[in-house]
Amino acid sequence: MRLTVSHSTRYRYDPPVRNVTQSLKLSASRFAGQQVLNWHITAEGATIGSPFVDGFGDTVFTLTASGPLDSLEVLVTGTVTTQDHAGVLKGHREKASPQVFLRATAATRADEAILALAQKVKADNAQASQLDIAHALSQAVSDAVRYAPGSTHAHTSAAEALAEGQGVCQDHTQVLIAMARSVGLPARYVSGYLFADADGVPHEAAHAWAEIYIDTLGWVGFDCANRCCPTEYYIRLGSGLDARDAAPIRGIHSGGSEEQLDVSVVVKQSQQ
Template sequence: MILTVAHRTAYRYDAPIRMAVQSLRLTPSEFAGQRLIDWQVAVEGGQKGAGFRDGAGDWIESWSLRGPADRVTVTVVGTVETADLAGLLTGHREAVNPAVYLRETQATRADGQLAELARAAAVETGEPLARAHALSRLVAEAIAYRPGATEAHTTAAEAMALGEGVCQDHAHALIAAARVLGLPARYASGYLFATEDGAAHEAAHAWAEVW
């Protein structure tokens, strides 16, 4: 599938800033299921600096903007070709040891509920990929999708207790539960082409990747 992306992010400040320096992780990764055809990142009025690929395989661009300015606008335009790999990430080159993604964060710290959910998945199957699928299903059952129920800093444990949340909460909960079982997991963000009913999806989306 050929997908065209046009995304603009605007930062507004209460008082003019003298300078802004940003490291932008806005370039899609390339792997067996995704190829970049063209991709451009621009900061209005900004100066592009050096770029590099980090250990996770992400391309990072540095940009600076001299003020005074009360607004910074970042625009991304590009085209990618995707292929359906049934949810499996293959052919992605990175140098980070997967064990790094066993470390918990404040957002993904597992409490008793999340540990219990992880144990339920472990009872179902001992095969790692099947466990990951079981965890994904159990998280979706435990946290009903409800926009506005949570906020940016809601943790996985809080979303589990509430029983409601959005894609970010699903991702955090899946990461936390996977790590309980010793499965490295991490947060991934990007674009969702359409919702389940086929309607165009206009916002960024969140996923969890389990190794």
């Protein structure tokens, strides 16, 4: 499938800020299931330095801008071709050991409820393979956390989301990561875009899902929000230990106090 992306992130500052520095994980990944035909990241009035590839295999740019600035827009446009590999991440170059992704963060720390649910799934699948256990964990999260836009916020932890029994793709992903790690399976957060869900129904274009490391396959994606593994409808950007670590844009500014954020993401299928 050939997909095009237009992603605008606009910041408004009141009063104006003196300086802005951002880390951008906004480049489409390169692997067997995703070929990048063209990809551009721009920000008028800012400087975007040369990229580097981090240990997770993700391309990272650094943006800097000097003020006074009352607004800043980061614009991503690009085209990729995608293929369905049943969620298996083939041919992605990275240096970090999968064992790195057994480490918990504040957002993915397993409390008693997460541990209990994960252990129940593992006990119910005592003779199952790692892959089957991963699928069962994903199913359990889908059943336990109802998709409810606006019910949580950016800083909601996995434990809080499970306790509330509702959330969005970020919450599904962090609960699954916490559960997987608690039973010894490395797991990580992936940010990206989604053209449509598994039934072809239009979906919120900015998306997130988990990848779990399976000894016989490597990294395999699981999308609890849509009860599936990533397909050709998905565009992968980058990964991290949790939502904050994998965020497409992270940054700081000096001066000013109020910041307003507007995000627009459009993913379309295009002709050859």
